Amino acid sequence: MATQKLSSLLQHASIDDHDELLQSANAALAKSKSDVQAQHAKVVALVKLDRYDDCLRVFEEGGDALKTRAALEYAYALYKTGQLDAAIDIVSKITNSRGARHLEAQASYRAEKFRRTAEIYEDLTKDQSALDNEDNDLRINAWAADAQLQWKGYPEFVRHNRPTRDDLEAFETVYNAACLSIAKGEFGQGEVLLKRAKELCRTSEDLTPEDRDAELLPISVQQLYVLIRQEKSEEAESVLQEISVKDIPELSTKKIAENNVTLIRDTAANPFVLYKALHETPESTGNDRLFDFQNNIINGNFNAADLLVHKYDGIIRSTSKARAQAPYPSTESGINLLSVFNAAALARGETGTKALKAILPALERRPKDIGLVLTAAQLYVSTGNTTAAIATLEKSLHLLEESISEQDREVRFNPGLLGVLVCLYKLEGRKVQIRIELGKAAAYWRTQADAPSSLLRAAAASLLYSSDHSDLVTASEIFTDLYQKNSTDRFASAGYVASQATLDYDKVATHVDRLPAVADLVSGIDVSALEAAGVSPSSATTAAAAATIASARKRSAADKQGRVTKRVRKSRLPKDYDPSKTADPERWLPLRDRSSYRPRGRKGKQRAAERTQGGAVTDKTEEANASASQQRNQPGGGGGGGASKKNKKKGKR
Numbered sequence: 001m002a003t004q005k006l007s008s009l010l011q012h013a014s015i016d017d018h019d020e021l022l023q024s025a026n027a028a029l030a031k032s033k034s035d036v037q038a039q040h041a042k043v044v045a046l047v048k049l050d051r052y053d054d055c056l057r058v059f060e061e062g063g064d065a066l067k068t069r070a071a072l073e074y075a076y077a078l079y080k081t082g083q084l085d086a087a088i089d090i091v092s093k094i095t096n097s098r099g100a101r102h103l104e105a106q107a108s109y110r111a112e113k114f115r116r117t118a119e120i121y122e123d124l125t126k127d128q129s130a131l132d133n134e135d136n137d138l139r140i141n142a143w144a145a146d147a148q149l150q151w152k153g154y155p156e157f158v159r160h161n162r163p164t165r166d167d168l169e170a171f172e173t174v175y176n177a178a179c180l181s182i183a184k185g186e187f188g189q190g191e192v193l194l195k196r197a198k199e200l201c202r203t204s205e206d207l208t209p210e211d212r213d214a215e216l217l218p219i220s221v222q223q224l225y226v227l228i229r230q231e232k233s234e235e236a237e238s239v240l241q242e243i244s245v246k247d248i249p250e251l252s253t254k255k256i257a258e259n260n261v262t263l264i265r266d267t268a269a270n271p272f273v274l275y276k277a278l279h280e281t282p283e284s285t286g287n288d289r290l291f292d293f294q295n296n297i298i299n300g301n302f303n304a305a306d307l308l309v310h311k312y313d314g315i316i317r318s319t320s321k322a323r324a325q326a327p328y329p330s331t332e333s334g335i336n337l338l339s340v341f342n343a344a345a346l347a348r349g350e351t352g353t354k355a356l357k358a359i360l361p362a363l364e365r366r367p368k369d370i371g372l373v374l375t376a377a378q379l380y381v382s383t384g385n386t387t388a389a390i391a392t393l394e395k396s397l398h399l400l401e402e403s404i405s406e407q408d409r410e411v412r413f414n415p416g417l418l419g420v421l422v423c424l425y426k427l428e429g430r431k432v433q434i435r436i437e438l439g440k441a442a443a444y445w446r447t448q449a450d451a452p453s454s455l456l457r458a459a460a461a462s463l464l465y466s467s468d469h470s471d472l473v474t475a476s477e478i479f480t481d482l483y484q485k486n487s488t489d490r491f492a493s494a495g496y497v498a499s500q501a502t503l504d505y506d507k508v509a510t511h512v513d514r515l516p517a518v519a520d521l522v523s524g525i526d527v528s529a530l531e532a533a534g535v536s537p538s539s540a541t542t543a544a545a546a547a548t549i550a551s552a553r554k555r556s557a558a559d560k561q562g563r564v565t566k567r568v569r570k571s572r573l574p575k576d577y578d579p580s581k582t583a584d585p586e587r588w589l590p591l592r593d594r595s596s597y598r599p600r601g602r603k604g605k606q607r608a609a610e611r612t613q614g615g616a617v618t619d620k621t622e623e624a625n626a627s628a629s630q631q632r633n634q635p636g637g638g639g640g641g642g643a644s645k646k647n648k649k650k651g652k653r
Contacts, residue, residue: 018048039066043073052080072100079103082289084111098124098134109145112291115157118145122159136170143167143176150183151293156453163193171200175219187226194223217248221257228264236264251284252294259298271308278305296334303341307349315345327407329368329400331414339371352383367396370411374420381424390424397421413444415455422458431465438462439471442478456482460495475499490516 022045028038039062046055055077059067067074071094078087087107094100105120121142124134131138146158163177178193201207201215220242227236245261248254258281262274278301284290290298306315319342326335346362347355356379363372373396380389400412411417418441425434442459445451456478463475479495486492494515500508586594 018045021045022049033061036062036065036069040070040073043070043077047073047076050080052077056081072097072103075100075103075107079107079110082285088113098127105141105145109141109148112148112152114145114148114152115154118142118149118157118159121145136173139167140170140172140176143173143180147176147179147183148291150180151291155184168196169200171197171204171215171219174200175222179222182222182226187230191223191226191230194219194226198223213247214249217243217257218250218253221248221253221260224257224260224264228260233264240264251288252290255281255284255290255298256294259301263301271305275305275309278302292332292334296337299334300337300341303337307341307344310349312345312348315341319345323369328366329370329408329411331370331411331417336371336374339366339369340375343372343375352379355379356383363392367399368408368411370396370417377420377424386424386427390421390428393421393424409444413441415441415452418455435462435466435471439474442474446478446481453482457491457495460499464495464498472499472502476503 021041025038025042025045028035029042032038039058043055043058043062043066046052046058055073059070059074059077067090071090075087075091075094078084078090084107088104088111091100091104091107101120101124105117105124108114108117108120121138125131125138125142143160143163146160149155149158158180160177160180163174167173167177174193174197178190178197181187181190181193198216198219201212201219204212207215220239224236224239224243227239240261243257243261245254245257248257259278262277262281265277281298289295303315303319319338323335323338323342326332326338330336343355343359343362347358350358356376359372359376359379363369363376366372373393376392377389380386380392397412397417400408403409403412418437421437422434425431425437438455438459439462442456442463445455460475460478460482463471463478466472466475475495476499479492479499482489482492483496493511497508497511497515586596591597592599
């Protein structure tokens with residue numbers, strides 16, 4: 001009877017009677033705890049009432065039968081309570097349900113699996129027959145996923161470039177497009193789009209005044225960030241007046257707002273005020289937590305404030321504890337930032353050589369700590385010792401390469417880490433080492449399923465300049481793979497032709513004509529604008545300028561016939577200089593080597609006689625040399641003792 005009443009109630013239920021539905025479900029369960037339909041109705045009511053923890057308790061009491069029957073509701077409750085991986089695992093197994101695909105995309109987005117998120121939204125968009133009223137929502141969410149991909153460091157997977165006319169009709173899409181521009185570093189474009197988003201939000205007829213104010217707050221917070229980055233202080237102050245931090249409901253947005261507002265205010269003059277203001281921001285947890293790139297920036301500001309107030313020991317303890325719980329080694333920016341701040345605390349405000357002396361013992365204990373290694377390399381570079389920076393980096397990479405751990409090898413050939421090493425090699429002109437490193441990296445990544453295309457492109461381009469036939473073959477294979485994946489890529493097409501031309505020209509003979517002509521590539525370039533912007537002038541202009549300078553420096557025919565007299569500044573001339581007198585040609589020789597030198601005294605004449613090699617010899621010279629030889633051959637002679645003590649007369653001392 002209770003089940004029949006519940007079924008009847010479900011048929012006539014509306015969005016406003018969730019409490020009544022919950023009461024009816026509880027009444028049914030009081031009579032029969034194993035009533036799966038009543039349990040299902042209860043979890044739906046709890047989800048509608050945002051009581052997700054209570055909903056999960058019902059699922060645990062209902063067991064596998066309820067979890068199977070209401071899998072979508074179960075996954076949604078897990079998603080709302082921050083258990084993202086569990087939610088994704090459940091919802092990914094639900095087939096033939098667009099709702100499940102939407103939930104998987106949302107959970108993947110919060111779990112920062114943005115590539116999977118973008119793939120799901122792209123698949124949902126392809127099914128035009130099932131779009132109904134989802135078109136606008138899919139467009140908004142796809143732009144959000146692309147913005148996060150750009151922030152995360154995967155620009156090659158971004159599907160959107162510039163917003164279309166349809167994208168500019170909704171303030172949510174415009175806001176996400178602005179976020180993508182900001183992630184690319186295009187702050188001017190981002191500022192324009194944010195102003196457009198605020199205008200659309202203010203004039204929207206679908207929002208209540210309360211909803212409008214709630215939507216404007218995150219836009220203003222983002223706009224404040226853009227103005228700070230552009231150093232537009234006056235405009236930032238005006239935007240600051242629109243932000244009421246205490247009215248922001250989301251803790252993540254509130255934390256970002258507090259951070260930006262604190263930084264724009266004049267708190268830098270007193271680091272203790274800055275420290276207090278930053279640490280007053282609330283912590284965001286659960287499903288409302290910050291993304292990794294946001295959390296890294298916020299934590300970096302906190303640690304920087306700690307350094308300013310000399311909390312060195314506290315930073316050493318906290319960063320060491322956090323590092324001990326993190327994977328080692330790692331290329332995650334958040335983990336390596338902990339090592340950077342740990343090194344800064346160990347240095348205790350010192351820089352250069354003194355800072356190196358403080359952190360090198362820590363590097364000896366943790367040679368695979370990438371953040372610490374890069375910090376030491378940076379300090380070496382700042383002191384002008386690029387060779388030591390290279391040696392430090394090479395030592396750690398060698399240890400990673402010898403390891404049997406797959407994680408270590410993945411860190412060893414990380415594109416960013418290799419980029420640092422290649423840049424250091426370029427500073428010292430080590431072209432062979434660059435080619436070797438890129439070749440080894442390409443050999444490793446070609447065996448992996450998810451190889452970074454940017455690294456493969458750089459490696460293939462470098463190997464083209466090698467004289468080793470095996471390197472040319474490797475370059476050819478890489479460019480062939482890149483060309484087959486994307487035949488419209490000009491770089492891949494040109495590399496494919498260049499690499500195959502030295503091995504088998506007939507294979508690419510038909511592809512040569514498809515390459516764009518050089519004249520077409522440079523036809524739209526304004527040389528004058530480039531020169532005005534600071535780009536070095538063209539080779540022809542440089543050659544003309546060099547010829548002009550060379551001709552100006554050439555001597556005339558009259559000058560070539562005689563010796564050119566060099567003008568000497570008066571400050572270089574001696575005080576008693578007389579231009580009418582001829583300077584002594586032997587003035588640069590030591591005094592004893594001049595022809596006018598005459599030694600004084602017996603010992604001076606004797607030493608002069610001994611230095612007659614190559615000079616004129618007279619009878620007196622030979623007699624002096626013979627006398628000196630006899631004196632050296634007398635017993636007791638020589639040495640510093642003088643004459644024999646036997647012949648020395650006694651007397652007063």
